[in-house]
Amino acid sequence: MTTAKPARARSVDLTGRSAIDDKRQLSEKVAMYVRERIMIGEFHADDFLRTERLAEQLGVSATPVREALMLLHSEGSVRWEPRRGYRIVPLTQQDVSDLFEVQAHIAGELAARAAEVLDENEIARLEDIQTKLEQAAKDGQAALVDEYNHEIHRTINKASNSTRMRSLLSLTVQYVPLNYFGTIEGWAQASAHDHSAIFTALRGRDPETARAVMSDHIRHIGELLTEHLRKEGNLS
Incomplete structure (x- = not known):
């Protein structure tokens, strides 16, 4: 029998940001x-x-x-x-796959709704953030990639005007180690690459495509995490 030895505490909120003074229990x-x-x-x-x-x-x-x-x-x-x-309890590949499948469904729906309401100025702002994200990825600045990626997804989700569905997404996100995505091979590149199709769908006011490409993006991230966990020996 072994006992887990916790590392130094570092509180995180539902989006992976510092939460030492947030209002959650x-x-x-x-x-x-x-x-x-x-x-x-x-x-x-x-x-x-x-x-x-x-x-x-x-x-x-x-x-x-x-x-x-x-x-x-x-x-x-x-x-x-x-x-x-x-x-x-041992973590399995199916556990991770199921988690990201749920996230993909919800995030896809939020993107579809956002495609109908996001104005041109906001889309232009997101594309500017994406340019910064791509440069940060090239420079190997994982923390900046994470920051820009968070802002892009937060903006799209908020634009959907779907508070309840956003809350459901937050419930699933709390299971994902967002603070560690920067260490996962291919993650920064995926964030830089996958977003272009999402912006095209948003600018084209195309809900169906926005839903599909956002869902594909989330599944892609899940596949990268699964492969990382497998290599590290963290999956049963």
């Missing part, structure tokens, strides 16, 4: 931290998570950690074993 932040560490392989399958040790590493009390572990148990990320504690 502390237990939700802890749960997100654990999900991310499971996904990137810092917490290994079948290891046990110890409440007191995790609380100490994160600088929080044991209560939000217990609440987080109960939440993770309910969603299947960890499994409670009487008299032993919470054991990490």
Whole structure:
């Protein structure tokens, strides 16, 4: 039996941005931290998570950690074993595939709705951001690529005027280690390349194409993450 040894805490919000002072419950932040560490392989399958040790590493009390572990148990990320504690459930390729398939569906629908309402000025602004993203990708500036990519997707999703659907997308995004995408081979290039078809569809007021190319983009990202996790030995 082994016990996971958490790395230094780094809170992240639903979009991967710093969230040390956001309004979400502390237990939700802890749960997100654990999900991310499971996904990137810092917490290994079948290891046990110890409440007191995790609380100490994160600088929080044991209560939000217990609440987080109960939440993770309910969603299947960890499994409670009487008299032993919470054991990490192995992550499978199907788990990752399913996650991105759901994201692809929702993001595609948001893009389709955005295609009907985004004005020319906003599309021009997105294309300007895309130019900066492509330059950052060429320069190997992963953090800037992530920042520009986030702004592009945030703008498209917000333009859809679909608050409930955006919330559903956020629920799925919290399972993805966005802070680590910059380390994944091909990710920056995918963000630079795949967006051009999305902008063409937006400028052409073509909802069906916008839905299709956005969905393809999200699936592509999921494939890159799956391959990365496989190479790192993080998939069962």
